[in-house]
Amino acid sequence: MCADTTNTPDYRSTVFLPETEFPMRAGLPQREPEWLDRWARIGIYDRLRERGRAEGRAPFVLHDGPPYANGHLHIGHALNKILKDFIVRSQQMLGRDARYVPGWDCHGLPIEWKIEEQYRAKGLNKDDVDVVAFRQECRKFAEGWIDVQREEFKRLGVTGNWADPYLTMDYHAEAVIADEFMKFVMNGSLYQGSKPVMWSPVEKTALAEAEVEYHDHTSHTIWVKFPVVAAGDALFTRTRTDVVIWTTTPWTIPQNRAISFGPEIGYGLYEIIGRPADSTATIGQRLILADKLAEAVFTQAKLSGPDFVRRLCDVAAGDLAAMVCAHPFRGVEGGAGEWDFDVPLLPGDHVTDDAGTGFVHTAPSHGDDDYQMGLKFGLPMTYNVEPDGSYRADLPLFGGQAILTPEGKEGPANVSVIKQLAYTGALFAKGKLKHSYPHSWRSKAPLIYRNTPQWFVAIDRVLEDGMSTHGETIRQRALNSINQLVEWTPVTGRNRLHSMIEARPDWVLSRQRAWGVPLTCFVKKGARPTDADYLLRNGEVNARIKAAFEAEGADVWYVEGFKERVLGGIVDPAGYDQVFDVLDVWFDSGSTHAFVLRDRADGAADGIADLYLEGTDQHRGWFHSSMLQACGTKGRAPYRGVLTHGFTLDEKGMKMSKSLGNTVAPQEVIDEYGADILRLWVAQSDYTIDLRIGKEILKGVADSYRRLRNTLRFMLGNLAGFTDAERVDVAEMPELEQWVLHRLAELDGEVRAGYARYDFQGVFQKLFTFATTDLSAVYFDIRKDSLYCDAPGALRRRAARTVLDALFHRLTTWLAPILVFTMEDVWLSRFPGEGESVHLRDIPETPGAWLNPALAAKWERIRAVRRVVTGALEVQRTAKVIGASLEAAPVVHVDAATAALLEGVDFADLCITSDIAVVTVPAPEGAFALAEVEGVAVVFRAAEGAKCERCWQVLPDVGTHSHAGVCARCDEALG
Missing domain, CATH: 1.10.730.20 (Isoleucyl-tRNA Synthetase; Domain 1)
Structure with missing residues (x-):
């Protein structure tokens, strides 16, 4: 009814x-x-710090890797700062006193380059402007972008001490950076050396590895013959014999001082026995090549095949070591004797037969492998290339010619060298090669390896600082820190930095720029860099420098009379020259542990951060420089943990680029x-x-x-x-x-x-x-x-x-x-x-x-049974048999164990049905079931009774209570 x-x-x-x-x-x-x-x-951030002090919470310090203050934020900045914020906030809510001091890198080429661009647009030359005035313009530029970026970071919801961030250009920061540098002066690791470094002719400065990008570049390739003039076996001198080298930098040929060969490589003596009509090869000439590469070389010279070339015999490593070649420009007209020297053949482990000829043209002034060979065998260095990327003016034949123009384009030097090689008969073949090549991260122009006097920190020299717990050299301390003191997220970061530190050369600290912290040191006039007293090592002088920087900033170094001010009364100022190079900006950021973690009240008591977090590129950047710097001045890494994240790409996995519009x-x-x-x-x-x-x-x-x-x-x-x-x-x-x-x-x-x-x-x-x-x-x-x-x-x-x-x-x-x-x-x-x-x-x-694991296990089964019921009801709803599950009162067929689980549970309530019957009899054919839920089947049945006007359940008792049209539960609720 x-x-x-x-x-x-x-x-x-x-x-x-x-x-x-x-x-x-x-x-x-x-x-x-x-x-x-x-x-x-x-004041949430300050309130949390007060709470941390009041409650004696253990600190958690995430040290901020400083972005450059030179433009609006990109999506990579957002990723980085948001990840940092996740960590700071979560650590705080886990009970730590999570401190976060944001910071900015303010010195260096990116900002200086922007000011130079403004000068160039006005037709001005930076070198004509007072250096202090120029530096103040750089400072003002950085200040403007710091304010912009601060608001953009805050808009991301990033918490931190935004009212008092750290800036590498603050006077205290500049004083500490200088002081940290002077620790290297005092511990014996700083030296001035002349070796090849990555050099930007456009920016006229050395670059750190972290400032180098690799882009596709098309280079000239040449195969050059060096005539053998002396050998242990007359076989190689009776008939003209040439050692053939291959290079992608023709401009380095004037600087050649040796040829390197691989002692384990198989070499052969080859003779030209014929030539096509368009070839300039000399029949009867003999060439020495790596056997594995010979065919490719002759193909490049259009001499491939048995009609043109035959192999005469093996050439042993001992034969090569006994050989001396002439430079291809020996005796050249107009050469003024510049290249009238012997070119020895030297064994080198860096030589392979993967490409080229099996011989490496060796110019110690223009490559690290070449430089190492020069050190090992006493090869002379050359100084043929000027800071602007041109040959020295008095270099015969090529004087003043540019390798790269001030705009970063190819100059005439490469082609001039190739033509001169052709003129002397030394050019065996030539071509073009598209390959990955180093470019400046700022000007985007190609780079060269250039020999130039620079200041280095020796990472394998025993330090005179008494901190030997983790090693006596910077490299030892860094590797021990990586292996024993730092937790890596992800763990692959450990291997990456370890391999870089393990194989890296000495650290080039000097830059030939204006905007930065200067190398605060003096050198003795008339002394040589190898002399023990070349560098002034005086604690009292260092203290005066630091105090002056603290009060007046690093600009004071450039004020006339500063040398006399800090040296006077200690040593004779006239006996010393002041160094005006500026520090690699990575030394600035690498020193932040000292003026942020160590010196600030909201830093870390022991000067060591719980975490450094940056992108994967910082294994060769901030993680790397911080490790080297701290190992030289603290004796260990400045961090206990390092987290690295990937880069941001578009939806197709492409690198983002303004030119691509993605x-x-x-x-x-x-x-x-x-x-x-x-x-x-x-x-x-x-x-x-x-x-x-x-x-x-x-x-x-x-x-x-x-x-x-x-x-x-x-x-x-x-x-x-x-x-x-x-x-x-x-x-x-x-x-x-x-x-x-x-x-x-x-x-x-x-x-x-x-x-x-x-x-x-x-x-x-x-x-x-x-x-x-x-x-x-x-x-x-x-x-x-x-x-x-x-x-x-x-x-x-x-x-x-x-x-x-x-x-x-x-x-x-x-x-x-x-x-x-x-x-x-x-x-x-x-x-x-x-x-x-x-x-x-x-x-x-x-x-x-x-x-309650037992309860959880029980309810995992109950939820599985419920899924079968809701699946059965969905079939009826799709067929429009019912509109809502409350119109149903299904019969659920289960095994005895499941029925026992459902006892005492309002299963109709769980299934959102008005009624339900749980039975243990076998299910009839056609009952609804799910393959993944064994032992459960459902037979649909419509609910009996009327729909409650309040809760919409369909129940037999609706309409039999004091409140019209409702069920017993709702009647009670209505009172």
Whole structure:
């Protein structure tokens, strides 16, 4: 019998629908700046530092790798700073005093180059301007961009001591950088040497490896004959015999001083017995080549095949070692005797038969391998190339010719050398080769190896500093630090830096520029760099320099009379020259541990950071220079942990480029979606590899955010008015609530462990799955009926709201390091006080007693059975047999063990049906089943009775109670 609902009251106002001011639409681009202003107003960062001191929290110091202050942020900056913020915030909420002092690199070529560009645009020459005035322009330029970048970083939601960042151009920083440099003066590792270094003719300075980029470049290639003039066996001198070399730098031929061969390589003597009509080869001439490469060489010279060449015999390493060649320009007209010297053949381990001829033309002034050969065998150095990349003016035949022009284009030197080789008959073949070639990171122009006097730190010299705990040399200390003192994330970073440190040459510190900290040292007039008293090593002089820099900045070094000021009364100023090179900017940033970690109150007590975090390129940059610098002045690495992240690519995996139009600017993402979406993109990505970003990827991120936001909004809405008086003890709760608390306890351990190992992708994936699957799709879906329709005092409803409160405090704090703005919005929606902020909270302790593995195992099976039921109902819904699951009362066929699990569980409530029958009889043919859930089958049955006008369940008792048209549960709730 159906109830008469003709005059049924409207019960909508009696249902406890969610109440919250937390909006469905986030409006992040408009609202995020309001939270930033609020955080600044209530001083969150400072309050956390005060709390850390008051509570005696263990410090956690992430030391900021300084970006250059010379332009707007790109997406790589955003990735880097957001990752740092994840760590600082999560460590704080895990109970540490997490300090973060942002900093900027202010000296160096990138900024100086910008000022030079401005000068060139006005037709001015930098060299005509007073150096102090020029440096002040560089300082002003950096100051302007620091202000811009600071606001852009803050807009990303990055917390830190933005009011007092560190700047490498602050007077104290410049004083400390100079002081750190002078420690190398005093410990005996600094020396002036003349060796080949990467040189930019455009910028007229040496470059560090970290300042070098590699791009495709087309080079001339030549095969050059060096005539043998003396040999142990007359076989090689009776008939003209040539050793053939191959090079991609023809301009280095005038600087040749030897030929290197591989002692383990097989060589042969070859004779030209014929030639095609268009060949200039000399029949009867003999050539020595590596056997493996001979065919390719003759092919290049158009002499391939048995009609043109025959092999006469082996040439042993001993034969080669006994040979002497002439330079191909010996006796050349106009050569003025410049090249009238012998060219020895020398064994070299660096020679291979992978390409070329098996012989390496050796110019000690223009390559590291060549230089090492020069040191080993006493070869002379040459000084033929000027700072602007041209030959010295008095070099015969080629004087004044440019290798590279001031614009970075190829000059005439290469072609002139090739023509002269052809004129002398030494050119055997020529061609062009497209290959990866070093370029300046700033001017983008090609580089050359150039011999020039520079200042170096010897990394294998025993240091005179008494700090031998981790080794006596810089290299030993660095390798021991890498292996024993530093934790690497990912671990591959350890191998990369180790191999670089293990194989690196001495550190070139000097740059021939103006904007930077000068090499604060003096050299004795008339002394040679190898003399023991060449460098002035005086602690009193050093102290005066440091004090002057502290008071007046590094500009004072360039003020007339400064030498007399600091040397007077200690040594005779007239007896010393002042050095005016500036320090490699990597020495600046490598020294930051001293003036940030060591000297600041918010630094680290022992001057060692818990973590350095930068991109993978910094294994040869900041990680590397910091390691070398600190090992020379502290005796160990300045960090306990190093984390590296990949680069940012477009959606197709291509490198971003303005010319390709595939860049993604952080501000564009913020304007469209908000900074939290950018932060969520970082959290969803595996930062240990290169990360992709683009419109479609960001749409997917925004969709994930929307789903998570809906979960949070449901939670907030159903907590309206919750008080401690409603709380229910765990033991009194239904098993479903106990299962949710178990999941919270599980997640608490996983989240803490994930944050501790910087696994943000893992943390977010776990939380997102929990929120959207365990909560939204299961728990909230099931408990929605109870929350909306149960009486306020009903145990089931009170238990659900108690669990929601536990969820609120954990989800907001677990997610706060990632979604800084959204979690603040969630928190303030419930606790709107002026001094309130989720970022002033720690992740709450979660009782271990909530863990209940046995219950979890039971509910894993219950959820599997539920999946079969919901699958069966979906079939009926798709067939339009029912519109909602509450119209069903299915029969569930299970085994006895499963039936026992379901005893005492309101399975109809779990399946959101009005009734359900659990039976252990075999299922009839055609019953719905899922292959992955064994022993469960479902037969659809419609629910019997009428639809409750309040809760919409279909029950037999509807209409039989004091309130019209409702079920017993709703009648009780209505009172």
